[in-house]
Amino acid sequence: MTETPIRTRFAPSPTGMFHVGGARSALFNWALAQQQAEGRMVLRIEDTDAARNRPEWTEGIIRALAWLGIGADDPHFEGPHFQSEQADQHRETARSLYESGRAYYCDCTREQVQERRDNPNLGYDGFCRDRGLEAGPGRALRFRVPEGGPTVVDDRIRGRVEFEHAAIEDFVIARADGSPLFVLANVVDDVEMGITHVIRGEEHLSNTPKQQLLWEALELAPPVWAHLPVIVNEQRKKLSKRRDKVALESYQEEGYLAEAMVNYLMLLGWAPGDDREIMPWSQMQPLFRVADVNSSSAFFDEKKLRAFNGEYIRALGADEFVERCRPWLTGEAAPWDDAAFDEDVFRAVAPLAQSRVAVLGEIVPNVDFLFLDTPVEDDRSWNKAMKPGVGREMLEAAQARFADPGLAWAAEPLKAATEEAGASLGLKLGKAQAPVRVAVTGRTVGLPLFESLELLGRERVLARVGAALERLRAQEKETAQG
Template sequence: MSSDDRPGPRFRFAPSPTGIFHVGGARSALHNWALAHRHGGTFVLRIEDTDAARNEATWIDGIVDALAWIGISADDERFEGPFMQSAGAAAHGEAADRLFASGAAYYCDLSPEQVRERAEANGTTGYDGHSRDRGLGPGPGRVLRFRVPEGSTVVSDAVRGEVVFDNATIEDFVLVRGDGSPVFVLANVVDDIGSRITDVVRGEEHLPNTPKQQMLWEALGHSPPRWAHVPVLVNAERKKLSKRRDKVALEQYRDDGILADAMVNYLMTLGWTMPGSEEAGSEIYSFDEMLERFSLDHVTSSPAFFDIDKLLAFNGEHIRRLSADELVAACDPWLPADWDRDRFAAIAPHVQQRLTTLADAPGWVDFLFLDDPEIDDQAWSKTMSTEYARGVLADSISAYEAAEWRHEVLKETMEREVMAAHGLKLGKAQAPVRVAVTGRTVGPPLFEALEVMGRDEALRRMRAALLLLDDRDDRTGRADEVGGGSGD
């Protein structure tokens, strides 16, 4: 069976290639993809590229790549496209001619300036229907306008119920510009009809355009699709997400180390509640789980807060779900090229619980790949100034010279031969060793890090730290001798 003959509902995602891929667009794409899968339908990707002045081919590639990253793949049998809106120019023109011939549209020779002048003179706003009954035909500079009927337009929305629009508030809108190019509303409807779209699921911001589109569907002799307008995404100030003000580029989150699974999970839950999630006490799900259960019945009409902190929390949870091999592969793009991948693979599981993004990984383990640790002065001062630091280091060196080099043994050795001797708990006893070998007080579990580092390098760093302590003490003592005295 060819894709054109496939039964079931047909959904579409129709972005414009005019810049970054917005997270709101990604959510709409996911909703359509989930519905197509659940209901045995088709997902149609159409690139609305008729705005030649703003379009760039690289952005088209970016859309396809971004969709593939979140699991919407052209390799799937339910995927059709991408189709270019510009390829439908002939169909757009034919539809305009039909609307004019049927009387549903008429030509108007008023310029935008004249429309404004008439509105100001009449004390109104917008176009006043001046050319409705003038009987004008096509001509240079003339626009084609839709003849909005009297009464009201009722949009049946799967999320918002029946939304009633008073047609008196909708001016006779332009379908074809004076240069002969179709306006978005006409091209959009003609393309949807041509693609046999049955369901239009998109963001709430498109709702005001819907009565115009529904009128066009009906004027062209077709029943309108099922409409669904999902809630707008807002920031912490409850303002609509804006690419000028907010971090909204899907590609940026990907480059910052957000897992695709986490992004999908989070976007799907913005405005939708997974059935049973409240009882389960979790919002963390796989894409397959959500594909099986997504429905518009559980989508709210209230604005959805795009909370970056919550996205990071989702990401951390999904990182912890990765197997060891998956974690290493996922982190690889963020690792310096010269790092030993086997060594990273050995330490990676020990920092998995601490990662918020994949990009965090190098910062947790970089000390393993340096000739010498980068000393955090504050960590050194706080830890090595204690009265027990020198003794702990010296005893650890002695104890570890002959110990079996496994993390379990290293921990037991410290507990038996260092903690008891100095009357310290494990946290304080291991602190000087941690600073000596890593340069800081926070990092992966110490004994696992020592095992990966190896005996020779770990002992070398501990001895170097002990020498540094002696050297600093000597210099402090000499300074005291030179600068001693009570003064006047």
């Protein structure tokens, strides 16, 4: 028997930035689709909310998916399709449901329904079921929910879920102007696109019995349902764009690697087994099983994501690390002119930086002192390292040693010179190098100091030490004058 090709779909609305929860859903759909030669994941843009949709959000969705490795250059990808293009089919399906008696027109206002019910929360009361109304102004089309019994949703993740028909009102499927509601458009699109598996967030579970009733009313077998666990923050509250950092673009801009993000998102509710976590897509994708997804909420741990990203950064080859860092080092994002950036210098320091950054955006504060005319002023670092008297004395001693033309300008001799200068003041190397580091780099922490001094060069190091001394002497004079 020929296996039915798997057809999943990812159906976002272009109403904002790309949510990490949406990215997780897309990846799970993508993983399943790629497990068959004829498998497909359809990208369907649900763009019928004209008031909120914007073209740039659609473009953002496509870019974000491409960043994750999902796109038109893969034969398992199809789209983008646009829900608005199916408007005629939506209307035709609504008409066929009316003609078959599975839907009826209703002219009740919300206020009228509430007046007839003791408890407004009970919803619509079926008042127009048997009035025989035809289409007309102010008349919405409602689906006739069967009386008695439940609708049973067989969910691959949550098991058997029953929804009693008595708790499902006759729901509207088309407005009075004929435009379809989401519940109908969604089903029609899935039917037309031959979707076999619907893998989406658990917030859509409440829509599922209505959608399944529509599938059955069309005399079609519903797709395989799978509702993914909600993603929560540290307080175990559902991730919210108002409270949490949820935009995939934000992580991309900070310098998270796509492969690290993909790896981490795949573990939000699913695991490959054997306590394995750091795994490339090529290994995770064949292992993915919808039935293995956990129904419990999944904690989005940004600290863990950051650790994942650091692992992936450290695994990059030297040349690739340089290329990945380039967007932060050149162009508008860089805090210096392109002419100030010396790629040879960066390539020399890159191995030192690669082991220290967890996201690529951190490369700038690690190397900016090499390409800026003057180091960044960090008052906290200055106040910590430049203790009254001691800071000036250490810089004066270092200045004298560094200016000696007999000193070879290399990391080891520079370390020895700094150690000697500190010893003359009774300071061990750790204390002695702090004022030098802040004077030259602007910060108390960073790349190995003496390799940094070597790359910066004698002239620039002496100029920065001299400038720091001037600042210290001015401070001491101001303090003395009260």
